[in-house]
Amino acid sequence: MVNTNSVLSSILFSQTIDWNIKQFFNSTSIKSPFELKRIGKAITRRKDQMAVEDDKQYKRITIKTNCGGVFVRDEVLGKDIKTKNQYYVKAGQLAVSKIDARNGAFGVVPLEADGAIITGNFWVYDVDPEIANIDYLILLLSSNVFVQAWQDCSNGSGNRLYLQEDKFLNYKIPLPPILKQNQIIMAYNQLLNKATNLECEAINLEKDLRKSVFDSLGIKMKKKSVSASMLNTVRFQNIRQWGYDKIAIDFPYSFEKYKGHSLSSNPSWLKEIYRGKSPKYQQHGKRIILNQKCNRINNIDLKYAKTVNELWFSKIPCNKLTQINDIVINSTGEGTLGRASLIASDEHVGLAYDSHMLLLRVNLNEIDPLLFVYLFNSPLGQRQVDLYKSAQATKQTELGIENTKRIRFPLPPLAIQKSISNFIEKETLQIGKLHEEATEFYQKAKIEFEEAIFDE
The missing domain is CATH 3.90.220.20 (DNA methylase specificity domains)
Incomplete structure (x- = not known):
């Protein structure tokens, strides 16, 4: 069967x-x-x-x-x-x-x-x-x-x-005879099971990490309340965005340890925020530009970058190119909207980014950028992205600069932020190793299957 x-x-x-x-x-x-x-x-x-x-x-x-x-x-x-x-x-x-x-x-x-x-x-x-x-x-x-x-x-x-x-x-x-096929599949599945177990371990570690970070910041899920009435009321002062899903559906998180602030409500957090430029592409150009695909959720993948015209690139002010500790955020499009990544490597410095991305530069004296990116990519940040995103006339979902600045996080003093950030970095490294090991087992399973079947 x-x-x-x-x-x-x-x-x-x-x-x-x-x-x-x-x-x-x-x-x-x-x-x-x-x-x-x-x-x-x-x-x-x-x-x-x-x-x-x-x-x-x-x-x-x-x-x-x-x-x-x-x-x-x-x-x-x-x-x-x-x-x-x-x-x-x-x-x-x-x-x-x-x-x-x-x-x-x-x-x-x-x-x-x-x-x-x-x-x-x-x-x-x-x-x-x-x-x-x-x-x-x-x-x-x-x-x-x-x-x-x-x-x-x-x-x-x-x-x-x-x-x-x-x-x-x-x-x-x-x-081959069915018995031999079954043996080959059994060997394949043994390697696949090892990969699966490693992936499950990584997923559980990610859940534990999120719980630890949320507990440290006092971020709690609200208990769901069931209303027997078809008519619900909401205080005008609590309205942040028009739309039934943004008013009638309660925000699921509460901040019980530190008060929630946004870049708008606490302007000292923000140094600069820019929208990217519409590129002038050029095949085999010497300069590259980041796009939404490059932003893989706190991971920049340059294999998706495209080359642009040198003269066009030279007209971009140097201060608007990526720098260490900058944050790039996808601002347009379903599926990739709201992804955020930290610029943490020299190879990602000095790059342009297209008009579907934002570059955020926070005040490093008040904000740890790694913690900010982690929270932005977390369910807390992404729920707010869903609340604040808007649809333009083209039906292209847009986050935008002003709505990005409205997203709230409960951030403690900088020393505590850095302590949490160091913990995130250490655990994320371990999670990455587990994913890498799992990938190796997936690849090994495929290679050994083909070696068993074909004359390689």
Whole structure:
């Protein structure tokens, strides 16, 4: 029986990095110490057709690219579904997108998607358990060695390459005896379990760190109060932003040790705050500019930076370029809005930042910038980002300078701040080491699997 909730199903896909056919150029045949057999020997296409009824509710799935797996996309009434003749899927089946298979759009149908419906653009297959272990098959299909096979089995023009089912089913893959497959997967899962345990340890350490910091600052979660009335009142003096979600929904935190202040209410905290400039990009330029992707939550990743025109860059005043202890904040866009990072490395000094980012320079005699960034990225800071963000006419979510200055934190005297900041730095270092060790086990599991299957 297929266990679609296995460690492999839930973690493998999230660890696949940049699964992109374009990185492979030379078609090479698969080599393996095991017998090569047709994929079609292990899987059988299912076309369980059904008619969509207007008054019934239906689940629909999505198959993410880059080996992202299969998920329930939504649940809708039949009357809202235009294509009435569809197919239903079962948990444990192999699901493939005929359009995006070459980009890693395949995976196992999870239990929560059992009975979901699909159009003809998605294919599902039963996997014969006597011939192939489903986890083995997914690992094989997502391996670097197999990437070229998806390209070989896809035809079309431009970006619209469709998987040709006959070619796919006739493609030969290493299929050792099922007992050997199970042994290989067992070894893989042992390494994966080590990685999972390390990730869980890191997550628990992050929770403990947040609790310690919040306790030190007297930040407490309010007890939820249930109102029996449909009509609620609020004091005008407590209103900070218009909107039902910003007025009727109570702010969930209370400050019980130190009074909460913002950059607006305590101007001495703030030295300077700037919005970035709209860049003039130039391919292969000598200067780079930070963008939202570079801001990874207290971590600047320059691989996402773009190059800009030298003359354009030279017109930016030096005092507006990044300096040590500056804070960069993403000020625009859902998903990345509110991320904050501290400039703490020389390689991140002297950089420009685009118009979707803010640069905040605090008074170091009153504020420890690392603690400020930690609190800004915490649920306390991010809840306030949600409260104060606004939607422009373009529907692009915006935080903005004035709203950033309204976010409140309970900060003690500087000496206490520095003590808490040192604790954060020490614990964050340990958390980072755990994540690194987990990544090493993920990579080792993948490498050892491919070494066991292919002649490397």
